[in-house]
Amino acid sequence: TKQVFWRITIFYIASLALIGCLVPYTSSRLLGGSSSYDASASPFVIAIENANIKVLPSIFNAVILCAVISVGNSSVYGASRTLCALAECDQAPKILAYIDRKGRPLSAVALSMFLGFIAYINCANVGPQVFNWLLALSGLSSFFTWGSICACHIMFRLAWKRQGHTLDELVFVAPFGIWGSVVGLALNILCLIAQFYIAVFPQNAQPNAEGFFQAYLAAPIVLLMYILWKILKRSPFMRPSTIDLEAGRRLLDASQFIEEERAEQMSWPIWKRFYYKLC
Template sequence: MEEEKNDKHYPDVDVVSRVSSDPTSARVDQTHRKLKGRHIQLIGIGGTIGTALFVQIGSALTKGGPGSLFLAFTIWSTFILAINNCLSEMVIWIPIASPFVRFADRFVDPALGFCAGINFFVFEAMLIPFEVVAFNLVLQFWTDKIPVAAVITIVLVCYALLNLFAVGWYGESEFWLAIGKVVLAVGLMAFTFITMIGGNPLRDTYGFRSWDSSKVPGAPFAEHIKTGSLGRFLGFLTCLIQASFTIAGPDYVAMTSGEAEMPRRTLPRAFNSVFYRLTTFFVLGSLCVGIVVPYSDPDLLKALSEARPGAGSSPYVIAMARMQIPVLPHIVNALVLTAIFSAGNSYVYCASRTCFGLALQGKMPQIFARCRAMVCPYIVLALPLPSLFWVSNNAAVVLQWFVNLVTASQLLNYAIISFTYLKFYYALQAQGIPREHLPHRSFWQPFCGYYAFIGTFIMAFVGGWTVFLPGNWDVPTFLFSYASLGAAPLLFIFWKVFRRTTWQRAEDMTFFEKEREQVDLYEDAYVAERHPPSGIFARIGDFIFA
C-alpha cells in the first residue's frame, strides 16, 4: 500500500524505477520533483537578495560615490544576465540535480567537474556559519541578552527541520521568506521615492542632492585611496567588486532543476525573470542607496567604523534616523533578519544538493547519494557547529578567515559555468544538433559565453587588489583573497592524475540521454495525473508566479 501511495503522489518515483531498471542505464537522479513554479521563482529571488544589498552596500558607497555604485551594479548585472543565458539553455534541456557541476564533468573534463563541485560545496557550506552568526548580530540591534549558543542552536534546528524531511518544506519556507525580501526591497525603493519628493517629517525635498557636486563635494564619483581620475577609477573598481559578490541568482535557480515540478515548463519562466530581478532589485536598489544618503555622510561613516549590529549600518536606517522616522528602522531590521535566515537556508539546500551530485558522480562516498535518507544535509548542517565557538573572539577571527578564504569561489564558479557552456555550444555544432531543437534557446550566443567567462575570470583575480598598492602588502589578506584560486588548479590536477580523466572532445560528447529520458517519462506521467494546487494560498501563488 505504501508503494501504491508513492506511485500516486510521486509519479517521478515510478519513472525512476522504470529508467534505472535498464541494466545499461547510468545512475539517475532519485530526487522527488516537488518544487512548483512559484517556489522556484522565489528561491531565485531568495538566493539573489541578501543583506549585502541593504547593509554592506553602504561601505562601497562611501568609497566610490553614488555614480560609481550605480554604474558598477548596472555593468555587473549584464555579466550575471550572460551567465543566466548560458545556464538556462543547458539546464532546461537537461534538468538534473547539481546541473552545472555535472555539466562540467560531462562537457569538459571529469577533473573540472570535481574542481567545480568541491569549490561550490565549500563556498556554500562555509557561508552557513557566517549567516548563522550574522543572525545573532542582527538580533543585537534590539538586545544582547540572548545567549549566542542558544541563538545558533535554534537556527540550526530550524534549518534541519526545513531541509531534512521533504523538499516541499524547503520550497514553502523559502517562498514565504523570499516574499519578505521582496517586501523589504520594494518597500525601501518606495521609501526612497516618497521621502525624496518631500514625504518625510522634515518636509525635506532632497531629490538627487547626494549626486550634486556643488552640495556634496566629489559626488557623484568619489575618489578612493588616490586622487584625480585614478582615485575615481579605484572607487569604481571597489564598487564593481562589491557588485560582483552581491549580485547572484542563476545558480540558485539551476540548483532546483533536479527537484522542479514540470521543469521544462517552470524553469524557463524562472530564468527569464532573472532580467527583471536584476533591473528592479540591484540596479534600482543601488540607485536608491546613493539617493537617500550622501557618500560622505558622517553618521554613515561612523556606523561603518563602529560596525553597528543589524541594520544599524544600513544607509536606509541612517537616512531614517536623519529624517526622524522612529519605527521604520525596527521594521527594516526585522526583515533583514528574515533575509539572513533565508540566505542560510538556501546555502544548506545548495550545499547538500551539490554534495548529492558529487556522490552521483563517484566524487564523494556513495552513502551521500542515498536520497531517501538525505544524508547530505546531515553533513552540511554539521559544518556550522564551529560557529558555537563565536562566543570566543579568537574563534570568531578564525571563522572569518574561512569566510574570506572562499570569497572568490563564486566568481570562479561563474567562470566554470561560462566555459562549460562554450564547450556545450560547440559540441552541438560538431555533432550536427541544431539549437532550434532545444526546448529553450538563449539569445546572443556564443557572445554571452565569452563575455561572462572573460569578465568573471578577470574579476576573480581583482578582489584583493589593494594588497599590491605600495605600503599595503599584507600576507593574510593576500592568502585569503587568492587561496581558493590557487586551490582550484590543484584540485583539477589531483583528479586528473588520480583518475586519469580525459578532456572531452566535441565530437564524442554525450548529453545525459538517460537523464533526459527520465524527465520525459516523468513529465508525461505528471501531465496524465494532473496535480492541481491545494489550498487557497498555493493557488494564489501559482497564479501570480505561473
C-alpha cells in the first residue's frame, strides 16, 4: 500500500541517517569488534551508550528481541503460504498443500519452522562457512524477485491491451506505467551483470571457483530450475493474446469505483494529488 513509502522512509532511511550521525564508522564496537560482545552489539545500543543514557540500552535490547520474534513469526507465515501456493500449482510436494479446518497450512508451517533450526548451526565451528553457502543460495533473490515482478507487470499490461481492455478498467495503475517496469527490469539485469563481473574478477583477490559460486550460486540454480520446469512440464511460453486475465479476478463494479475515486481526488489540493500519484 501507499503507507509503505513512509514506513521505509521513517523506519529505515531516517533511523540509518541518525545512526550514521551518532556512531562513528571507526567505532571499535561495530563488526570489527575485538570480542563477540562488541561485534554483536546493536548500533542503536552503541549510540545510546555513547550518550551515557542509563537503563535505556537494556530496554532497547528487549525491544529488539520482541522485533526479532515478530520478524520470525512473519517469516514463517510468509514462507508457509508460499510453499502452500507452490504445492497447489504442482511446483512443490502435494503434502505442503494440506490445509486444516481453520485454514492453516500445517505441513508448510511445520517445514518452515523446522528449517529455522538451521540457524543453530552457527554454534558449530563450521557455522560461518555453512552460513556463507546458505547466503550464496539466496544472495541474488531480491534481483530475481523484483525482476520477475517487473517482467510480470510488463506482460500483464501487454496482455491487457492486446485483449481489448483499457486502463480505465483497472482499479490501480502503476504511477510510471509500463516504462517504469521496463526501467526496473533493466536495472535488475544490470545488477546481475555487475554481480557476475565481481564474481569473476573479485577486488583485491585472485579469481577462484569457490569465490565465484559464493557470489553467484543463486543464478545458475534459478536458471536450471526454470529450464527443467519448462522441459519436464512442457510448459509453453505465453503470448499476450493467450494469457488468462480472468482467473482469480475479483468481481466488482470497476466503473463505479473508479468514478467515485476520481470524484474524491478532484476535491483534493494539487499537492495531495501529486503526492498520491508518486507515493
